[in-house]
Amino acid sequence: MFGTTLYSAILGLSSKWRISNAAVDESADCVEIHIGTSRDAEFSCPVCNGRTDMVGDSEHRWLHDDLFSMQLKIVARIPLISCETCGVNRVKAPWERPGSNFREGDTDGEKEESNIAS
Ligand SMILES: [Zn+2]
Numbered sequence: 001m002f003g004t005t006l007y008s009a010i011l012g013l014s015s016k017w018r019i020s021n022a023a024v025d026e027s028a029d030c031v032e033i034h035i036g037t038s039r040d041a042e043f044s045c046p047v048c049n050g051r052t053d054m055v056g057d058s059e060h061r062w063l064h065d066d067l068f069s070m071q072l073k074i075v076a077r078i079p080l081i082s083c084e085t086c087g088v089n090r091v092k093a094p095w096e097r098p099g100s101n102f103r104e105g106d107t108d109g110e111k112e113e114s115n116i117a118s
Contacts, residue, residue: 007033010067011074012094016041029069035076035093043091045083052081055088062095062102074102 004019013019013035021034037057045052057077064072079091095102 011035012097014094016043017094028071030071030073031067032073032075035074037077037079037091041079043079043081045081045086046089046092047086048083050083050085052083054079055082056080058090060093060104062093062104064100064102066101072102 004022007013007019007022008017011017011033016038018036018038019033020036021032023032024030025032041054043052043054044050057079060076060078062074062076064074074095076093078093080088081091082088096104
């Protein structure tokens with residue numbers, strides 16, 4: 001349907017992020033995008049903005065209910081970074097910015113319970 005470049009633009013991805021796969025399920029009006037980070041990507045500490053080392057990653061899922069009238073699912077491996085001052089934190093993904101309307105959770109179920117105020 002769309003190229004990964006357009007998805008990158010929609011999600012605000014920098015060159016640190018890579019879309020590894022984008023699959024459209026037209027019967028379900030749903031797009032599932034798989035995202036990881038570039039091998040050489042470096043992330044600053046989300047707390048103090050200092051230098052960090054990448055110490056691992058973890059898989060997270062997000063769901064957007066209405067992007068061009070479709071559901072958009074994101075499955076992403078989010079780096080865990082270690083800051084000398086602040087310890088280990090998870091990198092904030094670009095699509096987590098306020099107002100992006102992505103909510104984190106298990107995208108395979110129907111609506112999971114959520115504590116996110118809207
Ligand atoms: Zn820090």
